[in-house]
Amino acid sequence: MDLKEKLIASFLVFENQTDVDTYVHDIRTDAIKTFEEKGFPSKKEEAWKYTSLNSILKQDYSVFPKQENALEYKDIKKYFIHDIDTYKIVFIDGKYSSHLSQTTHDGMDVCLMSAALSKPKYRLVIENYFNVAATKDSLTSLNTAFSSEGAYIHIPKNKLVDKPIQIINFSTGNESATMVQPRNLIVVEENSHVQIIERHQSLTDNPVLTNSVTEVFTKKRAIVDYYKIQNDNTNASLIDNTFIKQLRESICSVHTFSFGGKLTRNNLNFYQHGERIDSTLKGITIIGDKQHVDHNTLVHHIEPNCESHQDYKGIFGDSATGVFNGKVVVEKEAQKTNAFQANNNILVSDKAAINTKPQLEIFADDVKCSHGCTIGQLDESAMFYLRSRGIPEKEAKALLMYAFSNNVLDSVKIPEIKQRINKIIANKLGVNIGFDL
Amino acid sequence: MLKIENLHASVEDKTILKGINLEVKAGEVHAIMGPNGSGKSTLASVIAGKEDYEVTKGKISFNDEDIEELAAEERAHKGIFLSFQYPVEIPGVSVTNFMKTAINETRKAKGLEEMPAKDMLKLIREKSELLEIDRKFLSRSLNEGFSGGEKKRNEIFQMAILEPQLAILDETDSGLDIDALRIVANGVNKLKSKDNAVVVITHYQRLLDHIVPDYVHVLYNGKIVKSGTKELAHELEEKGYDWIKQEVNA
Ligand SMILES: Nc1ncnc2c1ncn2[C@@H]1O[C@H](COP(=O)(O)OP(=O)(O)O)[C@@H](O)[C@H]1O
Numbered sequence: 198m199d200l201k202e203k204l205i206a207s208f209l210v211f212e213n214q215t216d217v218d219t220y221v222h223d224i225r226t227d228a229i230k231t232f233e234e235k236g237f238p239s240k241k242e243e244a245w246k247y248t249s250l251n252s253i254l255k256q257d258y259s260v261f262p263k264q265e266n267a268l269e270y271k272d273i274k275k276y277f278i279h280d281i282d283t284y285k286i287v288f289i290d291g292k293y294s295s296h297l298s299q300t301t302h303d304g305m306d307v308c309l310m311s312a313a314l315s316k317p318k319y320r321l322v323i324e325n326y327f328n329v330a331a332t333k334d335s336l337t338s339l340n341t342a343f344s345s346e347g348a349y350i351h352i353p354k355n356k357l358v359d360k361p362i363q364i365i366n367f368s369t370g371n372e373s374a375t376m377v378q379p380r381n382l383i384v385v386e387e388n389s390h391v392q393i394i395e396r397h398q399s400l401t402d403n404p405v406l407t408n409s410v411t412e413v414f415t416k417k418r419a420i421v422d423y424y425k426i427q428n429d430n431t432n433a434s435l436i437d438n439t440f441i442k443q444l445r446e447s448i449c450s451v452h453t454f455s456f457g458g459k460l461t462r463n464n465l466n467f468y469q470h471g472e473r474i475d476s477t478l479k480g481i482t483i484i485g486d487k488q489h490v491d492h493n494t495l496v497h498h499i500e501p502n503c504e505s506h507q508d509y510k511g512i513f514g515d516s517a518t519g520v521f522n523g524k525v526v527v528e529k530e531a532q533k534t535n536a537f538q539a540n541n542n543i544l545v546s547d548k549a550a551i552n553t554k555p556q557l558e559i560f561a562d563d564v565k566c567s568h569g570c571t572i573g574q575l576d577e578s579a580m581f582y583l584r585s586r587g588i589p590e591k592e593a594k595a596l597l598m599y600a601f602s603n604n605v606l607d608s609v610k611i612p613e614i615k616q617r618i619n620k621i622i623a624n625k626l627g628v629n630i631g632f633d634l
Numbered sequence: 635m636l637k638i639e640n641l642h643a644s645v646e647d648k649t650i651l652k653g654i655n656l657e658v659k660a661g662e663v664h665a666i667m668g669p670n671g672s673g674k675s676t677l678a679s680v681i682a683g684k685e686d687y688e689v690t691k692g693k694i695s696f697n698d699e700d701i702e703e704l705a706a707e708e709r710a711h712k713g714i715f716l717s718f719q720y721p722v723e724i725p726g727v728s729v730t731n732f733m734k735t736a737i738n739e740t741r742k743a744k745g746l747e748e749m750p751a752k753d754m755l756k757l758i759r760e761k762s763e764l765l766e767i768d769r770k771f772l773s774r775s776l777n778e779g780f781s782g783g784e785k786k787r788n789e790i791f792q793m794a795i796l797e798p799q800l801a802i803l804d805e806t807d808s809g810l811d812i813d814a815l816r817i818v819a820n821g822v823n824k825l826k827s828k829d830n831a832v833v834v835i836t837h838y839q840r841l842l843d844h845i846v847p848d849y850v851h852v853l854y855n856g857k858i859v860k861s862g863t864k865e866l867a868h869e870l871e872e873k874g875y876d877w878i879k880q881e882v883n884a
């Protein structure tokens with residue numbers, strides 16, 4: 198039985214044992230039908246031309262965790278941003294860990310999707326937002342069909358959330374191969390501000406496949422800063438489907454730091470429903486071995502006077518491969534749109550490769566749109582300049598790579614994250630940095 | 635200190651240096667002049683260890699040690715410094731961080747501890763005052779958006795900090811106004827002692843008025859075709875290079 202058949206077969210069992218109301222039940226039932234029709238995406242589809250799921254779909258994943266697994270905080274502390282106080286929503290093999298979490302219902306909800314999907318008091322929010330921004334593509338539908346657990350965050354009006362929220366999904370590897378499908382819903386009401394950090398972390402070398410869906414709603418003048426830290430083990434793969442619906446004058450930024458994992462696909466979608474919206478999509482990818490990272494972004498400009506800023510940097514070593522597929526749609530009504538997109542890459546090895554493709558679909562006439570992508574090696578004349586001042590080759594390379602990815606970190610608003618990312622980059626490059634940026 | 639014998643160097647099968655002989659002793663100042671495209675910058679880069687150039691024949695030694703096989707950074711650690719004709723712009727690396735890294739990597743290579751932050755600040759402040767460099771300048775990205783003159787002054791600032799034994803200044807004077815020229819020359823003269831040496835590559839007498847050479851060489855078509863004392867520089871300034879070309883081609 199292949200993975201598709203296995204998933205479809207287990208749907209009924211799953212549906213019977215999950216506690217949801219009929220509204221959600223109907224959505225799930227529709228979703229499994231969609232998945233059954235479409236199946237997993239193949240390289241024949243334009244959006245998947247350079248990313249093949251074949252090798253990761255071959256594993257015999259257990260699709261439901263058979264047992265509850267526990268972890269000691271001291272063993273996994275390093276995966277948290279732990280030098281500052283944060284709210285935490287932590288899952289182990291897809292199951293909520295109250296022991297490791299720090300949630301709240303005090304003036305806002307930072308809690309669990311399972312509760313939101315089953316308890317009547319959340320019913321209205323679920324009907325208004327659940328599966329509203331998400332699209333009906335096959336992987337998102339698959340997640341929707343099995344959606345039962347994840348983070349549920351609802352921030353009421355005029356609230357500046359006092360500390361960042363971390364969403365962390367651990368995989369213990371206690372099963373020989375595990376598939377998990379977290380489902381997150383984040384609603385930020387008018388004038389509120391929240392910072393979110395998301396991480397998926399496998400703790401062994403057993404294969405893990407995560408197919409996650411996150412829906413974010415930023416209402417009028419809300420501000421959301423979202424950080425995705427992707428630095429997973431060698432056999433962990435992640436398909437991240439994130440859908441962000443912004444209302445007028447809201448500001449939302451997503452920084453994606455991709456440093457690890459076997460295969461990572463980021464489907465990051467922004468929809469601008471209102472005027473004077475600002476969307477920022479930034480990323481640093483530094484990978485080696487045979488790792489693969491695919492950024493598939495969409496910014497949909499629907500109304501006038503909005504901005505979007507995309508800046509993705511990639512450094513690829515060994516036989517690593519990357520994809521950047523950035524689509525910007527500017528509708529006819531969306532006059533005075535400013536849309537910027539940049540994707541710059543350095544290939545450190547002859548065997549590394551990047552496919553980069555901007556796609557601009559502009560139907561308005563009074564807009565400023567720019568895009569640029571570069572693929573290069575490290576600048577030889579810069580290398581000689583640094584080395585002629587006594588900086589050895591390895592350190593010179595590191596310095597140039599730091600400098601190259603530097604401006605992406607400028608917009609990171611949490612200093613501890615900036616430091617953490619700096620450290621990860623230093624580790625990746627195998628140097629001890631004696632300088633700050 | 636520096637001894638170059640019958641040096642041939644080529645890039646992509648094109649021979650640029652065709653048998654250079656040059657000896658520079660401690661305490662000396664040498665000027666190298668010559669028409670554009672003669673190979674002056676190539677010679678400077680080959681001494682500094684640029685890997686694009688292949689030494690096909692001949693020898694370069696520094697303090698009686700063969701250095702052809704040494705990497706650029708190893709030559710820097712031994713005290714060779716090149717002030718670039720075209721300093722490279724490096725966005726994202728500030729002047730200060732660049733200098734800190736250069737100082738500490740050089741110290742590391744010599745088996746020394748990192749320089750304490752306090753001493754580092756003092757050193758950088760002292761030398762930036764010497765070169766009349768504004769402090770704001772130090773936090774800017776290296777050479778990015780600097781004017782021609784600022785780039786050259788920044789080169790000499792780096793030289794003043796690294797205190798090399800042999801400094802090669804490749805057209806450091808071009809792009810400098812009179813004041814900047816005086817400041818730069820002053821910076822070079824401050825470094826000069828009986829233990830180190832300076833090679834000045836230039837087209838003009840005006841820098842040599844400040845940094846007075848003991849020897850002047852003319853490089854033409856990959857060879858040193860004439861050597862003399864500082865009077866030769868005056869003669870070249872007056873008469874240009876045509877008479878030299880004629881002499882050589884005759
Ligand atoms: N990296 C290179 N690749 C190809 N040709 C070069 C390179 N560097 C120098 N040359 C050539 O070598 C000759 C000497 O150049 P250069 O050393 O810059 O002369 P100068 O500094 O005396 O003006 C020129 O003809 C130049 O075009």
Ligand SMILES: [Mg+2]
Binds near residue numbers: 676
């Ligand atoms: Mg030159």
